[in-house]
Amino acid sequence: MAQAKIAVVIVILALLQVSCATARKKHEPDGGSGGTSAVMTVNGFEKGEDGGGAAECDGKFHSDDDLVVALSSGWYAGGKRCHNKIRITSKDSGETVEATVVDECDSNRGCKNNIVDSSPAVWKKLGLDTKVGEVPVTWSDS
Template identity: 70%
Template structure:
Protein backbone atom coordinates (compact mmCIF):
# COMPACT_ATOMS: atom_id res chain seq x y z
CA UNK A 1 0.00 0.00 0.00
CA UNK A 2 2.79 2.46 0.90
CA UNK A 3 4.66 1.60 -2.32
CA UNK A 4 1.52 2.36 -4.34
CA UNK A 5 1.12 5.77 -2.69
CA UNK A 6 4.77 6.58 -3.36
CA UNK A 7 4.44 5.51 -6.99
CA UNK A 8 1.33 7.67 -7.44
CA UNK A 9 3.06 10.65 -5.83
CA UNK A 10 6.08 10.23 -8.12
CA UNK A 11 3.82 9.96 -11.18
CA UNK A 12 1.94 13.12 -10.21
CA UNK A 13 5.19 14.99 -9.61
CA UNK A 14 6.54 13.86 -12.99
CA UNK A 15 3.36 14.99 -14.78
CA UNK A 16 3.54 18.36 -13.02
CA UNK A 17 7.15 18.88 -14.13
CA UNK A 18 6.32 17.93 -17.73
CA UNK A 19 3.33 20.29 -17.68
CA UNK A 20 5.47 23.19 -16.40
CA UNK A 21 8.15 22.54 -19.02
CA UNK A 22 5.54 22.45 -21.80
CA UNK A 23 4.01 25.72 -20.59
CA UNK A 24 7.43 27.43 -20.70
CA UNK A 25 7.94 26.26 -24.30
CA UNK A 26 4.50 27.39 -25.45
CA UNK A 27 4.39 31.10 -24.89
CA UNK A 28 4.25 31.65 -21.17
CA UNK A 29 5.80 34.96 -20.13
CA UNK A 30 9.54 35.28 -20.66
CA UNK A 31 11.92 36.98 -18.25
CA UNK A 32 10.89 40.59 -18.25
CA UNK A 33 7.20 39.77 -18.50
CA UNK A 34 4.86 39.97 -15.53
CA UNK A 35 1.60 38.02 -15.67
CA UNK A 36 1.86 38.06 -19.48
CA UNK A 37 0.95 41.76 -19.61
CA UNK A 38 4.45 43.14 -19.27
CA UNK A 39 6.67 44.27 -16.46
CA UNK A 40 5.64 47.48 -14.69
CA UNK A 41 8.24 50.22 -15.08
CA UNK A 42 8.80 53.95 -14.97
CA UNK A 43 9.73 55.42 -18.33
CA UNK A 44 12.02 58.43 -18.31
CA UNK A 45 13.33 60.51 -21.18
CA UNK A 46 16.98 60.33 -22.16
CA UNK A 47 19.15 61.98 -24.77
CA UNK A 48 21.43 59.56 -26.57
CA UNK A 49 23.29 62.15 -28.69
CA UNK A 50 26.76 63.39 -27.77
CA UNK A 51 26.54 66.05 -25.08
CA UNK A 52 22.98 65.23 -24.00
CA UNK A 53 21.87 64.12 -20.55
CA UNK A 54 22.55 60.45 -21.28
CA UNK A 55 26.25 60.91 -20.63
CA UNK A 56 28.61 58.80 -22.70
CA UNK A 57 28.16 56.57 -25.69
CA UNK A 58 25.70 53.67 -25.49
CA UNK A 59 27.20 50.67 -23.73
CA UNK A 60 25.93 48.12 -26.27
CA UNK A 61 27.72 49.54 -29.31
CA UNK A 62 29.90 52.40 -28.04
CA UNK A 63 28.03 54.87 -30.26
CA UNK A 64 25.84 57.92 -29.79
CA UNK A 65 22.33 57.77 -31.27
CA UNK A 66 19.76 60.17 -32.67
CA UNK A 67 16.80 61.32 -30.60
CA UNK A 68 14.71 60.14 -33.58
CA UNK A 69 15.73 56.49 -33.02
CA UNK A 70 13.33 54.20 -31.12
CA UNK A 71 15.85 53.20 -28.45
CA UNK A 72 16.09 52.63 -24.69
CA UNK A 73 18.45 52.07 -21.81
CA UNK A 74 17.24 49.53 -19.24
CA UNK A 75 17.94 49.36 -15.50
CA UNK A 76 20.88 47.08 -14.74
CA UNK A 77 18.79 44.06 -13.72
CA UNK A 78 16.78 44.16 -16.95
CA UNK A 79 19.82 45.03 -19.05
CA UNK A 80 21.18 41.72 -17.76
CA UNK A 81 24.87 42.40 -18.33
CA UNK A 82 24.25 43.22 -21.98
CA UNK A 83 22.13 40.16 -22.83
CA UNK A 84 19.38 42.43 -24.16
CA UNK A 85 21.75 44.58 -26.27
CA UNK A 86 20.30 45.13 -29.72
CA UNK A 87 17.10 43.29 -28.87
CA UNK A 88 13.66 44.82 -29.23
CA UNK A 89 11.28 45.37 -26.36
CA UNK A 90 7.61 46.32 -26.50
CA UNK A 91 6.61 49.30 -24.36
CA UNK A 92 2.95 49.89 -23.53
CA UNK A 93 1.68 53.20 -22.19
CA UNK A 94 -1.30 53.46 -19.84
CA UNK A 95 -3.34 54.59 -22.88
CA UNK A 96 -2.77 51.16 -24.45
CA UNK A 97 -0.51 52.47 -27.24
CA UNK A 98 2.56 50.35 -27.84
CA UNK A 99 5.90 50.81 -29.52
CA UNK A 100 8.89 48.57 -30.21
CA UNK A 101 12.25 49.98 -29.22
CA UNK A 102 15.79 48.62 -29.34
CA UNK A 103 17.96 48.26 -26.24
CA UNK A 104 21.23 50.15 -26.72
CA UNK A 105 22.33 51.05 -23.22
CA UNK A 106 22.22 50.36 -19.50
CA UNK A 107 20.71 52.70 -16.95
CA UNK A 108 23.25 51.86 -14.24
CA UNK A 109 21.36 50.95 -11.07
CA UNK A 110 24.63 51.01 -9.13
CA UNK A 111 25.30 54.57 -10.28
CA UNK A 112 21.98 56.15 -9.33
CA UNK A 113 19.41 54.75 -11.75
CA UNK A 114 16.45 53.14 -10.01
CA UNK A 115 15.78 49.42 -10.57
CA UNK A 116 12.56 49.90 -12.54
CA UNK A 117 13.57 52.32 -15.30
CA UNK A 118 13.08 52.24 -19.06
CA UNK A 119 15.10 55.29 -20.08
CA UNK A 120 13.92 56.11 -23.59
CA UNK A 121 14.56 58.43 -26.51
CA UNK A 122 12.23 61.27 -27.40
CA UNK A 123 11.09 59.21 -30.42
CA UNK A 124 9.67 56.54 -28.08
CA UNK A 125 7.69 59.18 -26.19
CA UNK A 126 6.41 60.63 -29.46
CA UNK A 127 5.37 57.19 -30.78
CA UNK A 128 3.39 56.63 -27.58
CA UNK A 129 1.73 60.06 -27.88
CA UNK A 130 3.38 61.33 -24.70
CA UNK A 131 4.97 64.68 -23.90
CA UNK A 132 8.56 64.57 -22.62
CA UNK A 133 7.86 67.55 -20.34
CA UNK A 134 6.12 65.12 -17.97
CA UNK A 135 9.51 63.53 -17.22
CA UNK A 136 8.25 60.17 -15.98
CA UNK A 137 5.31 57.93 -16.85
CA UNK A 138 4.21 54.47 -15.80
CA UNK A 139 4.46 51.87 -18.56
CA UNK A 140 4.83 48.14 -18.95
CA UNK A 141 7.42 46.46 -21.11
CA UNK A 142 8.16 42.99 -22.41
CA UNK A 143 10.60 41.32 -24.75
CA UNK A 144 9.27 41.81 -28.29
Protein backbone atom coordinates in the same frame (compact mmCIF):
# COMPACT_ATOMS: atom_id res chain seq x y z
CA MET B 1 -11.88 -0.28 -22.49
CA ALA B 2 -8.61 0.96 -20.99
CA GLN B 3 -7.90 3.05 -24.09
CA ALA B 4 -11.30 4.76 -23.80
CA LYS B 5 -10.58 5.67 -20.15
CA ILE B 6 -7.17 7.07 -21.10
CA ALA B 7 -8.75 9.14 -23.87
CA VAL B 8 -11.33 10.56 -21.45
CA VAL B 9 -8.60 11.45 -18.94
CA ILE B 10 -6.58 13.21 -21.67
CA VAL B 11 -9.60 15.24 -22.78
CA ILE B 12 -10.38 16.24 -19.18
CA LEU B 13 -6.76 17.28 -18.57
CA ALA B 14 -6.72 19.34 -21.77
CA LEU B 15 -9.94 21.13 -20.77
CA LEU B 16 -8.58 21.84 -17.29
CA GLN B 17 -5.39 23.29 -18.76
CA VAL B 18 -7.33 25.64 -21.06
CA SER B 19 -9.64 26.63 -18.21
CA CYS B 20 -6.73 27.43 -15.88
CA ALA B 21 -4.92 29.45 -18.54
CA THR B 22 -8.05 31.50 -19.21
CA ALA B 23 -8.58 32.15 -15.50
CA ARG B 24 -4.95 33.27 -15.04
CA LYS B 25 -5.19 35.67 -17.96
CA LYS B 26 -8.33 37.33 -16.57
CA HIS B 27 -6.64 37.96 -13.21
CA GLU B 28 -3.35 39.39 -14.47
CA PRO B 29 -3.20 43.22 -14.20
CA ASP B 30 -1.88 43.63 -17.75
CA GLY B 31 -4.46 41.29 -19.29
CA GLY B 32 -1.94 38.47 -19.57
CA SER B 33 0.44 40.14 -22.00
CA GLY B 34 3.30 39.35 -19.65
CA GLY B 35 4.43 42.94 -19.35
CA THR B 36 6.66 44.06 -16.50
CA SER B 37 5.63 47.26 -14.71
CA ALA B 38 8.17 50.05 -14.96
CA VAL B 39 8.66 53.80 -14.96
CA MET B 40 9.62 55.29 -18.30
CA THR B 41 11.90 58.30 -18.24
CA VAL B 42 13.18 60.42 -21.11
CA ASN B 43 16.84 60.43 -22.12
CA GLY B 44 18.92 61.98 -24.86
CA PHE B 45 21.20 59.49 -26.59
CA GLU B 46 22.93 62.08 -28.81
CA LYS B 47 26.46 63.34 -28.10
CA GLY B 48 26.42 66.06 -25.44
CA GLU B 49 22.94 65.24 -24.13
CA ASP B 50 21.98 64.12 -20.64
CA GLY B 51 22.63 60.44 -21.44
CA GLY B 52 26.35 60.94 -20.86
CA GLY B 53 28.64 58.84 -22.99
CA ALA B 54 28.09 56.58 -25.93
CA ALA B 55 25.68 53.64 -25.59
CA GLU B 56 27.08 50.57 -23.84
CA CYS B 57 25.88 48.08 -26.45
CA ASP B 58 27.63 49.53 -29.48
CA GLY B 59 29.81 52.42 -28.29
CA LYS B 60 27.80 54.84 -30.46
CA PHE B 61 25.52 57.80 -29.94
CA HIS B 62 21.96 57.56 -31.25
CA SER B 63 19.60 60.14 -32.69
CA ASP B 64 16.67 61.38 -30.63
CA ASP B 65 14.58 60.19 -33.60
CA ASP B 66 15.68 56.56 -33.04
CA LEU B 67 13.42 54.23 -31.05
CA VAL B 68 16.03 53.28 -28.43
CA VAL B 69 16.13 52.63 -24.69
CA ALA B 70 18.42 52.04 -21.75
CA LEU B 71 17.25 49.53 -19.14
CA SER B 72 17.95 49.41 -15.40
CA SER B 73 20.95 47.22 -14.60
CA GLY B 74 18.96 44.13 -13.59
CA TRP B 75 16.91 44.16 -16.78
CA TYR B 76 19.93 45.09 -18.91
CA ALA B 77 21.43 41.86 -17.57
CA GLY B 78 25.06 42.66 -18.26
CA GLY B 79 24.30 43.38 -21.90
CA LYS B 80 22.28 40.24 -22.65
CA ARG B 81 19.43 42.39 -24.00
CA CYS B 82 21.72 44.53 -26.21
CA HIS B 83 20.28 45.11 -29.68
CA ASN B 84 17.08 43.24 -28.75
CA LYS B 85 13.72 44.86 -29.23
CA ILE B 86 11.33 45.35 -26.34
CA ARG B 87 7.65 46.21 -26.48
CA ILE B 88 6.63 49.19 -24.34
CA THR B 89 3.00 49.98 -23.51
CA SER B 90 1.93 53.24 -21.90
CA LYS B 91 -0.41 52.64 -18.97
CA ASP B 92 -1.84 56.13 -19.63
CA SER B 93 -2.49 56.08 -23.38
CA GLY B 94 -2.58 52.31 -24.01
CA GLU B 95 -0.33 52.84 -27.06
CA THR B 96 2.48 50.37 -27.75
CA VAL B 97 5.86 50.77 -29.43
CA GLU B 98 8.89 48.57 -30.07
CA ALA B 99 12.30 49.99 -29.24
CA THR B 100 15.86 48.64 -29.32
CA VAL B 101 17.95 48.23 -26.17
CA VAL B 102 21.23 50.12 -26.68
CA ASP B 103 22.32 51.08 -23.17
CA GLU B 104 22.23 50.45 -19.44
CA CYS B 105 20.65 52.80 -16.93
CA ASP B 106 23.20 52.00 -14.21
CA SER B 107 21.43 51.18 -10.95
CA ASN B 108 24.73 51.54 -9.10
CA ARG B 109 24.96 55.17 -10.20
CA GLY B 110 21.54 56.48 -9.28
CA CYS B 111 19.20 54.82 -11.76
CA LYS B 112 16.31 53.12 -9.99
CA ASN B 113 15.73 49.41 -10.53
CA ASN B 114 12.49 49.82 -12.49
CA ILE B 115 13.48 52.24 -15.26
CA VAL B 116 13.01 52.14 -19.02
CA ASP B 117 15.01 55.22 -20.04
CA SER B 118 13.88 56.08 -23.56
CA SER B 119 14.56 58.44 -26.42
CA PRO B 120 12.15 61.28 -27.24
CA ALA B 121 11.07 59.26 -30.32
CA VAL B 122 9.63 56.55 -28.04
CA TRP B 123 7.63 59.16 -26.14
CA LYS B 124 6.38 60.67 -29.39
CA LYS B 125 5.33 57.29 -30.77
CA LEU B 126 3.36 56.64 -27.56
CA GLY B 127 1.68 60.05 -27.84
CA LEU B 128 3.28 61.30 -24.61
CA ASP B 129 4.77 64.66 -23.63
CA THR B 130 8.46 64.43 -22.70
CA LYS B 131 8.03 67.38 -20.32
CA VAL B 132 6.14 65.07 -17.95
CA GLY B 133 9.45 63.31 -17.25
CA GLU B 134 8.13 59.99 -15.91
CA VAL B 135 5.18 57.79 -16.88
CA PRO B 136 4.02 54.31 -15.88
CA VAL B 137 4.53 51.63 -18.55
CA THR B 138 4.77 47.92 -18.98
CA TRP B 139 7.44 46.32 -21.13
CA SER B 140 8.27 42.88 -22.44
CA ASP B 141 10.78 41.28 -24.77
CA SER B 142 9.55 41.36 -28.37
